[in-house]
Amino acid sequence: MDPGPEEILILEPFYGGSHKKLIDVITSNLPSHQYKLITMTAKKWHWRARTSALYMSTQIPVYHKFKILLCTSVLPLAELLGLRPDLTKLHKIVYFHENQLEFPVRVVKDRDFQYGYNEILTCLTADKVLFNSYYNKDSFLSHIKSHLKLQPDYKVKNLEQIIEGKCYVVYYPMDISLMDKYLSLVDKTTSNTLHIVWPHRWEFDKNPEAFYRVLKRLDNNGYHFKVSILGESFNEKPDVFRELSRSLKESLLHCGYVESLREYYKILNNADVVVSTAIHEFFGVAVLEAVYCGCIPVVPKRLSYRELYLEQVEEVYDTENELYNILGDLCTRKEKGELNKDYRHIALQFESNKWFSEFVKLLSVN
Template sequence: MESAIKWTSNETVLGFGKDAIAFLDTKLFSKKSPCDKKMYEILIIEPFYGGSHKVLIDMLYKALEDEYSDSKICMVTMTAKKWHWRARTSALYLSQVIPKQHAFRVMFSSSVLNLGDLIALRNDLADVKKIVYFHENQLVYPVREKKDRDFQYGYNEIVTSMVADTVVFNSEFNRETFLKSIKAFFKVQPDFRPKGLEGEIRQKTRVLYFPVMYDVGSHSKDYESTLHIVWPHRWEHDKAPEDFMKVLRKLSEAHCDFTVSMVGEQFTDVSKAFKEAETSLFPHIRHWGFLPSRREYLDLLSRAHVAVSTAKHEFFGVAMMEAAFNKCLPLCPKRLVYPEIYPNECLYNDSEDLFTRLAAFSRNVSAIKEVVADVKLDFSKYSAVNLLPHYVSLFK
């Protein structure tokens, strides 16, 4: 495990809009003097500093810096590796590296951190205002059988919510599935089950959508070309890549004309299934693998026609929102958070419905342009420019 890093800003970051690419492609922070050399007021913790977790606190740091100056903000992070170990053990490690001499009045962390453990280990932080942000929740993580669910992850999140002063969710779906699942979650406990937790936690919750920093690629779509499908998700169980592969193989067997770009980030070793999919779909592949450059990623979105999700576990979906902003038609399952965000034109019922729609678009790509024009999606509702002031207000 790499040591936690204490960060201070080392450059002026450009504003939103076109300059967002520079913001997200640049290492916003660098090692400088340890946090405990100054009496910081704000503590930001991220045990899993990667993906949307990284994007959020980088934006939050910049917004808070504009409000308070970097001299008052201490950020401590751990690399985005081995999520399960971060969820189990990060509190003990962080308790050792968070400055012991401090003037913290507010702390912010994702729910990956077991806040109860941290406060027990560092009771000097007990009186600090504690804000926890839920990118997802483990109470409804998809498992094949109930016995496969690791009770500890969900239990940690519940205890963390009890210890926190403010609990923020990135969607209404996230909040409601978490709160309404607590009672059923404890049914596996044989006796002495706690009561009334939903009500205690609910009164200190709020929903703040993930602040999306919109930007567009530099290309325009060619609706006279072959259908270009993009899948911008992690290749992991909860995103159901195998379901997407089955649809693509069926399209191929039906002799549909299409290309596909698989551009999601991978935090674990490349699976055998991923390699086999690349081989079987080789004639249709436009791009295969994560694009580390945001400019290249946006350029690809600006060329693609359709973005697909097959997720079994999703609470907002930054990648699909970015694709939609780049005029890709988002096709999402009619479940999870998607009906909260997307209109019916963007929702499909099952894999057969997804196949049917993609097959039809492969025969008439220009029809996608008409559908996209009719989609009513209020991007301002999820804009970083509009949402970040609400995040900053949490630190008052």
């Protein structure tokens, strides 16, 4: 495919984090004259999911020659097409970083029906629906029926069958060259103490309480380790981070969001192990970045981790006790100088240049 001038319209209502990285990979591989990118800042996700269609409709040129519309699932595509019917003739492609049908909530009644409903409508109006993992795709399709059961009446059936025919799994791309650039600027330190990194959002769905319980148990039983807590925090931080900072302060190397990519990759480069205790993960970019930087992934046998790691990694677990035993063993092996595993080949499978050569085929209208 060789798109002409501004044939691709790219819309991203939440231009930050993994959403930004994906768009940047795509646009860096396209000549600037072939696309038009319209973004909104990565703030107030809930409002972006509710209202971005109206704003986007005012920013898209009235006169255009677009043939392809590419957006992420944050955008209510059906609303946009209602506001801008001239866009209905475009080949519409949606990328799902996550889905709201499977996204965990503390209390079922707290789930906002409209988010998931909008995603279903988006899929029905799109021509192609891309998911970043089979887990993401399968969990979305399998929850459509139960989500729509929340309606009191007039329920439409068999929507998952209509949507499934449009679905593709397109794993998230890893910008290896960018990581190499920063890794070349940092030094790797040596130590006999295991360095554990936890690079996730500070929210309940990443299950920081389980991580803290395991660390505290390791500490109480005399294991020596260092830990770096990374990831972004928001207004409502789980209380466990305050307790972790207090009771494990002797083991804590870093606690907080790292703005500088150079500093972020420096921490990953000097860590030995990356841990996930997530109860929700549709891909896991942060874990994969740490793996490329040399960390051993210690991840649960669930969610997207099952398809990415289960057949390639030994350090996977089912229970909190298994996580404790794995980390305890790694602490001991590190002290003995026996920690020499290399899982970087897993991240290399998703290298962005190879990824784009496959992705561009999906831009075809055929």
